[in-house]
Amino acid sequence: MGRPDKAARAAIARRRSDAIDLRLAGVDWLTIARKLAADPAANSANLAYPQGYGIERYRKKQDPPSDEALIHAACRDVRAALADRRAELNDDVDELRALEADRLDRLFFVAYKRAVRDQDLAAVDRTLRIMERRARLLGLDMPTKTEVSGPQGGPVQVEDVTTDELDALIDLTDPDTA
Numbered sequence: 001m002g003r004p005d006k007a008a009r010a011a012i013a014r015r016r017s018d019a020i021d022l023r024l025a026g027v028d029w030l031t032i033a034r035k036l037a038a039d040p041a042a043n044s045a046n047l048a049y050p051q052g053y054g055i056e057r058y059r060k061k062q063d064p065p066s067d068e069a070l071i072h073a074a075c076r077d078v079r080a081a082l083a084d085r086r087a088e089l090n091d092d093v094d095e096l097r098a099l100e101a102d103r104l105d106r107l108f109f110v111a112y113k114r115a116v117r118d119q120d121l122a123a124v125d126r127t128l129r130i131m132e133r134r135a136r137l138l139g140l141d142m143p144t145k146t147e148v149s150g151p152q153g154g155p156v157q158v159e160d161v162t163t164d165e166l167d168a169l170i171d172l173t174d175p176d177t178a
Contacts, residue, residue, distance in 0.1 A: 011051035033070030
């Protein structure tokens with residue numbers, strides 16, 4: 001089987017979107033799988049879902065996939081759709097990060113010129129702030145090591161508490177209840 005044509009890819013994308021929407025709505029995996037099955041005999045609405053699960057078996061007039069196979073297909077679809085969405089978000093974040101870096105570069109140029117030319121200390125401070133912001137945005141600073149310790153540098157004590165004990169502690173520290 002070759003790569004699906006444009007219409008089939010669009011139908012698969014729609015199926016994946018439907019699968020995510022159903023999962024976000026709290027629908028269980030088997031119900032999702034049956035709703036998006038290609039074979040009307042397996043489909044909960046007795047419809048042939050376009051590019052649905054088990055489409056190849058349906059085209060060959062074979063029995064529909066087992067519930068386990070349908071569930072596996074639905075899970076695979078949701079994972080693939082979420083990975084695609086994450087990739088899109090990462091692309092958007094990278095694009096926004098580049099745009100912000102360009103903006104900071106422009107602001108830096110103005111502040112730097114004033115700091116050097118006019119020896120303006122306020123412009124020097126502004127230049128340094130822009131440099132710090134750019135370094136944070138692009139991850140240029142070396143990470144700082146943070147160590148958490150208990151009293152006198154000893155180990156942190158962790159205790160189990162009940163919900164009632166936790167509520168009592170919150171009440172003691174909440175200025176609105178004091």
